[in-house]
Amino acid sequence: MERVFKIYVYEEGEMPIFHNGPCGSIYSTEGNFIYEIEKGSFYRTKNQEEAHVFFMPFSVVVMVQYLYEDGSKDRGAISEIVADYIQTISSKHPFWNLSLGADHVMLSCHDWGPYSTKSVPNLFTNSIRVFCNANTSEGFNPLKDVSLPEINLNTGDTKSLFGGSPPEKRSILAFFAGGLHGHIRHLLLGQWKEKDPDVRVYEKLPLDISYEWMLKNSKFCLCPSGYEVASPRVVEAIYAECVPVLISDGYVLPFGDVLNWKKFSVVVAVEDIGNIKKILMGISEAKYLKMQRRVKQVRRHFVMNGPTKRFDLFHMIVHSIWLRRLNMRILNRG
Template sequence: MKKEIFHDMAVFDEEYKEMNRSLKIYVYPHKKNDPFANILLSIDDEPSGNYASESYFKKSLFKSHFITTDPKEADLFYLPFSITNMRNDKRVGVGGIQDFVKEYIVEISEKYPYWNRSGGADHFYVACHSIGRSAMEKAIHVKLNAIQVVCSSSYFLSGYLPHKDASIPQIWPRKGPSPTNAPSQRKKLAFFAGAMNSRVRENLVKTWNNDSEIMVYRGRMKTPYSEALLDSKYCIHAKGFEINTARIGDALYYGCVPVILADHYDLPYADILNWESFSVIVSSLDIPKLKLILQAIEYHHYVKLQNNVMQVKKHFQWNSFSKDFDIFHMTMYELWIRRSHLRHMIY
């Protein structure tokens, strides 16, 4: 089994340096007095909640050296609308998102020449809320042409194309250094807690509800969630209503090896990182065999997985001021890869 964390560290290192040096992003400008500034501009508040990745990305980009005010030197164009903020804005709401996006694209295509030049293929937007999947239904060129950087990245669902689009981790914001326990301190084999909003989760809990080594819980726990993550060797990511949840980020933050049961999931950075080096990927059909699968992993191999978790966790971390190799920079690298495919098509 391949043990290296990166598919090709030398290639990544060289291209990452070039990306950091030369990638330029043009953001469509909007004024602070725009009636929809809360949707189009970065907010000053610290991002919070399950869908914070969307806001963190925007804040990081607006403060970064990747921004250019000269569209002629731009590699990519950022569509700065926030799906989450649209959803929470009473003027738009869930029912108005599709119309808002459609009207926005019409507006920028009439005011600027850049969308029409490529049909939107050198444009991108970032969305973490699952409703982002249907937000483009009335702006079909965004769905088909633009790069969609989304948390809800399933091969199984229409509208997500993994070589065009990119998967961004869904991360619950946390401050300060992450606590962790050494492998020898983790007494439980595996852990899961969550709402019963999918057949995968229902099957998982039904199968292992009374087990003493695989700890599964319906809904919220009475004891601290963090203690269970710290006390377990493996932490289970099981598909909920959507294929993405914050549980992979939770597991990595607390040094727990993720067990991924979400079939058809385009895992974040899959073209950069070798997920088998720091996680265990199991088909949901094999839930009845889960204990046997995990017990069959020899202790020295588990220790290697856990050590690799400690190395990759920085790639799944948002920072108030972005740092090299954090989520922001890894996502920019994903865009860099995709921008190289676009050049031959557009120019």
């Protein structure tokens, strides 16, 4: 892949909505990927004829920032911008029409990413859509779409987030802290909020307790979906060498083509939230130690380096796009 895969980045569109995106905050993967692919150190080609896929560098996060009126339910301006952009590139270049968009890629970490594609049927049904909000109930298709990890970066330095206490010194069985966002968290907090010394669940942490310390001293980190299926807690847990406990409906996990999540995480069905302690206590020490070692091994795949490095998050995203392109039969292009 590294030697042959070529991505053409459309140059149409003006900043800030195009060729830009947040490199910090909960949407950091969106801006960082746009930055790295446009920098052109890997994979990018200026020759349209040798491209395997065509990247559309618009940022849904920035669209929401500039076009959405707070409190309004009208998201029409966002879908109109996307539709106008597709019309522009399809009228100036032949490639969209040749494949009906099937070899075109868009990427978004905003919750409204899926919505932004519904105004263009071929974008929704044919294109490779790379989303943090990888929800099958909202039309995410794992055969052609890519699940993108959600990473909350407050600074450019991630190294301080890495590591934690060795397994034998992790005194907390399971930990979660977060607001009542969505029905899954309502169920989790209703069952466990500040009720068990082993399953430490908080809506708000006490001021004298560090969130990072809790991650780094827990064996298992609970990662329930919020309003949307993705949660930055999955990557936070991996950084802290804490085994993720995934609680969601319809969430397609990132990089599932190459990573066996069953080897380094625990999946708890929503209906089993009340049995979390029993499930985790039922995992033997030997199995836990294997899972925890594997968490440390896969961490490099969830790190956005600057400059990027082999097998890091940027390359994993591109690899996932590559796999979907290989599985596609592109009309008239072979």
